[in-house]
Amino acid sequence: MSSITINLISGRTIQQGVSMEGGKEKNNYRLACGIIEMDEADFKKLGIMKNTNVKVSSEFGNVVVKAISATQGPHPGMAFIPMGPWANKVTSTETYSTGMPTFKGVTVTVEPAPEEKVLSSVDLVREYCFGDN
């Protein structure tokens, strides 16, 4: 199956802020943050349609999110997942002795996963903590 390697950053979005105040257990939070924003060029490289679920993997873990086209762009070669548990499944725990994880600038691979589901924040965290994961 096709896959691409890309530089991942995370950060705030206004939808992330609004949906988190509306309740992180709710569907709106999943819709706002269980996504990866990718550039047109990277969609082409990966050979998938927009709004397809994809699996994002790094040396730190993997997560299923929905690939949408970049709202802040263009930025070929770079992808964005809003800050939240989805981004944190793959983010770097390396702090280089500063105490601060490297939330921005993580090398990830993205592959299509149209059959897999994007979990809610609570399910994602509970499954990871209490499941066999």
Place this chain on the structure above:
Amino acid sequence: MSKTITDVVCPFCGTLCDDLIVTTDDEGKKILGVDNACAIGAEKFIHSSDHSHRVTRPRKMQEDGSFKEITYEEAIEHTAKILVNAKKPLMYGWSSTSCEADSVGHEIAELCGGIVDNTAAVCHGTTLIAVQNVGIPSCTLGEVKNRADRIIFWGCNPAHAHPRHMSRYSIFPRGYFTGKGAKQRKIIVVDPRPTDTTNLADIHLQVEQGYDYELLQALRAAIRGEPLAGDVIAGVPKETVYEAVDVLKSGRFGVIFFGMGVTQSLGKDHNIDAAICLTKDLNDYTKFSIVAMRGHYNVTGSGQVLGWQYGFPYSVDLSRGFARYNPGETGSIEVLKRQEADAIFVLGSDPGAHFPMRCVKEISRLPSVAIDPHITPTTEICDVHVPVAFVGVEVGGNCYRMDNVPIEARKVVEPPEGMMTDQQFLSAVLERVKELKAN
């Protein structure tokens, strides 16, 4: 009939807007409308006043993973016991609550030999390290509004993260010496992506992600008139760097606002060292200041209270009976990675959503309690969840804006009946801890 409350403070982001107008019903129970707030701030007020979605009594996780309601007394007992029984409890959060509550929490941490850490650990911690390295020439947002004619946003996207920052302070307002508002200001945005903030910029320095340090040092060299090697520096054409330098030097008063793009990328505190030194260098030509775009509405206050009590603004380890501070060692992320804490207490933050997942898993293994008005990923993996009143909505308290100006948050409605505040809960835990320690 309805009541209108003016000059309400928004308890969401570090901008801490203090001009909201909240309309409530006659009894002061329900919020009917919020004016002046951005979409996030408005949602916070409206959501909090809809009690049907809220957990109103503490809950304890059962063997099967479900939750069962318990009393506040039981929750106080649970919390006091896990803290007293632990050798090194991690007490994390303190950023979405008042300074008064923080102070009570620190007293508990002192008695129990805990680590007190706030959300700077995953946000502006590296900024605080840099400030200790090289100092900080800073100013208040009022000065920015009234004086600044050169603004840099470096690695931040206020259009999304601090939505009213630009209209209240940094781009659009007309102030004493800035009567023409946006027309009088030149805006430079440094970001690897074109964003809603770069759209408002006169110059967008589209830095290659992770190369902020190079660009900062190149700007410093160019300001001193040194030649720059190479045609492209950190992804930015050399001419654009010179153009930016001319704009910066020609201003009367400039400010650098910076965010997670520099604090969390490679280089970390060294990036901020360079940004602060750039500010210092610019003061050879004009007046320049630098301000961190702090996230949680009172993370700055947590740092202030820790600072005046222990001398350090975050990641304070009290386990040896005196304050130690070395973020690369005593910071929450490293402590969790090393599996060194033997209990966790969370208040005023959601590490379950905002820590790397490996650290979240460690939290779920520990004896734990989460104090939060919301249901969050953290509350769903902790042994006990204690709901409390929203600070700044249902109870007042002191908070610090991103520029270290203290602002008193206000109460606008009553909390759900019988619900405790952070400070009340912490005070009760403190009393119980003292009793348990005495025996």
